[in-house]
Each structure stands twice: as structure tokens, then as C-alpha cells.
Amino acid sequence: MITGTGISKTFRQRGGVLGAREVPALRDVDFAVERGGAVSFIGESGSGKTTLGRIIAGLETHDAGEIVIDGVPMSSLSHRRRQPYFRRVQLIHQDPYSALNPTRTVHQALEAPLALRARQTGRPKSWIDSRAQELLSMVGIDPGYVLPRYPHQLSGGMRQRVVIARALTMDPEVLVADEAVSMIDVSLRLGILALLKDLRERVGVGVLFITHDIATARYIGDDGELYVLYRGQVVERGATEKIIADPVHPYTQSLLSAIPVLHGLERPGAERVVPKEPRGETQGEGRSGGCLFVPRCPFSTERCERETPVLGRDGGPGQETEQEHACFHPRRRSVIPVGVGE
Numbered sequence: 001m002i003t004g005t006g007i008s009k010t011f012r013q014r015g016g017v018l019g020a021r022e023v024p025a026l027r028d029v030d031f032a033v034e035r036g037g038a039v040s041f042i043g044e045s046g047s048g049k050t051t052l053g054r055i056i057a058g059l060e061t062h063d064a065g066e067i068v069i070d071g072v073p074m075s076s077l078s079h080r081r082r083q084p085y086f087r088r089v090q091l092i093h094q095d096p097y098s099a100l101n102p103t104r105t106v107h108q109a110l111e112a113p114l115a116l117r118a119r120q121t122g123r124p125k126s127w128i129d130s131r132a133q134e135l136l137s138m139v140g141i142d143p144g145y146v147l148p149r150y151p152h153q154l155s156g157g158m159r160q161r162v163v164i165a166r167a168l169t170m171d172p173e174v175l176v177a178d179e180a181v182s183m184i185d186v187s188l189r190l191g192i193l194a195l196l197k198d199l200r201e202r203v204g205v206g207v208l209f210i211t212h213d214i215a216t217a218r219y220i221g222d223d224g225e226l227y228v229l230y231r232g233q234v235v236e237r238g239a240t241e242k243i244i245a246d247p248v249h250p251y252t253q254s255l256l257s258a259i260p261v262l263h264g265l266e267r268p269g270a271e272r273v274v275p276k277e278p279r280g281e282t283q284g285e286g287r288s289g290g291c292l293f294v295p296r297c298p299f300s301t302e303r304c305e306r307e308t309p310v311l312g313r314d315g316g317p318g319q320e321t322e323q324e325h326a327c328f329h330p331r332r333r334s335v336i337p338v339g340v341g342e
């Protein structure tokens with residue numbers, strides 16, 4: 001199991017007419033991914049999804065908070081002693097082409113990490129080739145066909161399957177799939193999503209799925225948990241199916257309101273939430289205190305300008321919600337498209 005508590009990260013960006021500025025990418029984020037579990041982080045561009053994935057994989061530092069892998073707090077270990085733990089988390093990039101070295105065949109791409117794994121686990125050299133074949137079969141490709149080939153000789157879908165097979169060489173606890181299908185031909189996407197789902201069941205690997213697309217989050221982890229990120233803060237968290245059917249935060253509602261309507265078969269939800277265009281200030285930067293969503297929220301009140309909501313279930317007297325949210329005025333709204341006959 002991998003958990004994060006109070007993870008925060010601020011980048012200092014240099015240059016521009018305003019000089020250096022601080023960009024909070026993550027604000028006090030808590031999460032937990034269990035073996036075989038599915039956790040999805042969803043949010044628009046710049047919400048901090050990739051930064052979170054990189055921190056969990058040990059590729060980026062964080063300013064505050066703790067990552068715990070298999071019960072061991074990473075802050076208690078030296079950089080070198082953390083590496084075997086972070087190997088238990090493998091990152092799958094959105095671009096399978098740049099993730100593979102173009103000068104190496106698939107056989108070479110798998111051989112190096114498997115040789116390391118063989119040394120770590122005391123297995124003979126002969127195990128390396130048989131494991132490479134086993135992993136490629138596991139991800140649904142013919143080892144005989146792909147092993148001698150270079151990445152450019154494979155389709156995008158096959159390349160992404162090779163990237164997943166390579167990630168599995170380390171016997172990971174969790175795969176972090178960062179927009180793992182966004183650069184793959186639409187016709188092949190479903191196959192990759194189905195594979196990740198299947199690996200959860202067959203290998204028991206947990207999947208942390210990072211996406212801007214609520215439909216893919218639902219496909220991969222309809223039985224898992226959904227975290228909605230807005231400007232680095234988790235604004236709604238709970239069972240994926242529950243949040244998709246019944247969101248209470250206006251930002252989540254705006255994401256679901258944007259689901260395209262099937263022409264002639266569906267009509268938009270009656271209470272569709274359309275976020276305001278922020279005026280005068282960029283996304284509320286420079287404000288201190290108050291809800292981050294205020295500049296775009298159609299329902300904000302004076303309290304939202306003043307106080308900062310924290311993640312919880314409180315919805316006012318008698319209004320507790322099943323999922324956690326960071327909103328002073330959580331309310332159910334019918335935002336999902338409905339069939340014309342319904």
C-alpha cells in the first residue's frame with residue numbers, strides 16, 4: 001500500500017515581465033492506493049496531476065508531507081535507500097514513443113531491468129528471457145513478433161503495451177498511468193484501458209490513473225476512488241461511481257456538465273454548471289485565503305471569499321454528504337446528460 005499525507009509542492013518560476021513567481025502545484029494532498037486498487041486523479045491542465053504522479057514515483061521532490069511505501073516513511077531513508085521502494089511504483093508516460101529508446105529493440109528494453117530484477121531476487125540468467133516472453137504475453141502481444149523489433153516498427157498501441165510490460169519487470173505495487181492513452185489512436189485506447197483493468201485483477205497491481213477525462217477515469221476504476229484536483233487542491237473525493245452519479249462540488253459539476261450530449265438522444269442536465277471566466281485576476285492568483293474556485297464559481301458567497309474550505313463531509317446541518325468535498329455550499333444538481341425519453 002502506498003499513501004501520501006499532506007503532500008505540498010510549490011514551483012518557483014523565473015522570467016516574464018513580473019519576474020519570479022511562486023506556483024503552488026499541490027496543496028496538502030492526502031491519498032492511498034492499495035494493491036489491486038484503482039485511484040483516479042482528475043483535473044484540468046495545470047491542476048498538479050503530473051507533479052503528483054512524479055512525486056509518488058520518486059522523480060520529483062515535495063516541500064511538505066510524507067509518502068509511505070509498504071509501511072516505511074520515505075523521509076526516514078537516505079536517497080539511495082529509497083530507490084528500492086520507489087521501484088515499487090512505476091510510471092507509464094503518455095507518450096509511449098519517447099518512453100522507449102529508439103536505438104534499442106524490445107528485447108534490449110526488457111533485458112536490462114529484468115537482469116537487475118534477476119540479481120535482486122537471486123534468479124538465474126535463463127529466467128530473463130522466459131520472463132520477458134511471459135510479460136509480453138501478459139500485456140497481450142506476441143513475444144516472437146515484438147522482441148526483435150525497434151519501437152518505430154510497432155504501432156502506438158503496441159508500444160504502450162511494451163512500456164507497460166517494462167514497468168511490470170519491477171513487480172510494482174502500483175502503476176502510475178499519466179494520461180496513458182491520450183497520445184494513442186482512439187481506436188486502440190479502449191484496449192489499453194482494458195489491459196490496465198485486467199492487470200489489477202490478474203497481477204494485483206494498483207493503478208493510479210491521472211487524466212483530464214472523466215470517462216476514462218470511470219472506465220479504469222468504476223469500483224475505485226476518484227479525486228478531483230483543482231489548482232493543486234483535492235476539492236472532491238469518494239467512490240468513483242458515487243461522484244460521477246452525484247457530484248456536490250461546483251467544479252466537479254462543471255466537469256460533468258461538459259460531457260458531450262448525444263445529438264437527438266440526450267439533452268443536457270437541467271442544472272448544468274458553467275464556470276465563470278475569471279475577470280481582472282488570473283484564476284484568483286494573488287488572493288490570500290478563501291476558496292480557490294471563487295473566481296469561476298457561479299454559486300460563491302461572501303463566506304467563500306473569506307474562508308478556505310477544507311475537505312470533509314459537512315454540508316451544513318443535516319446535509320452530510322457521502323463523499324468528501326471542499327465547499328461551503330455543497331448541493332446536488334442534475335448536471336449529467338439525460339436521455340430524451342427520460
Ligand SMILES: Nc1ncnc2c1ncn2[C@@H]1O[C@H](COP(=O)(O)OP(=O)(O)OP(=O)(O)O)[C@@H](O)[C@H]1O
Pocket residue numbers: 011012013023024025043044045046047048049050051052212
Ligand atoms: N518543473 C516545473 N517548473 C516550474 N513550474 C512547474 C514545473 N512543473 C509544473 N509546474 C507548474 O505546476 C503546475 C502544475 O503542473 P502539472 O504539470 O503538475 O499539472 P497537470 O495537471 O499535470 O497539467 P497537464 O495536464 O497540462 O500536464 C502548473 O502551473 C505548472 O506550470
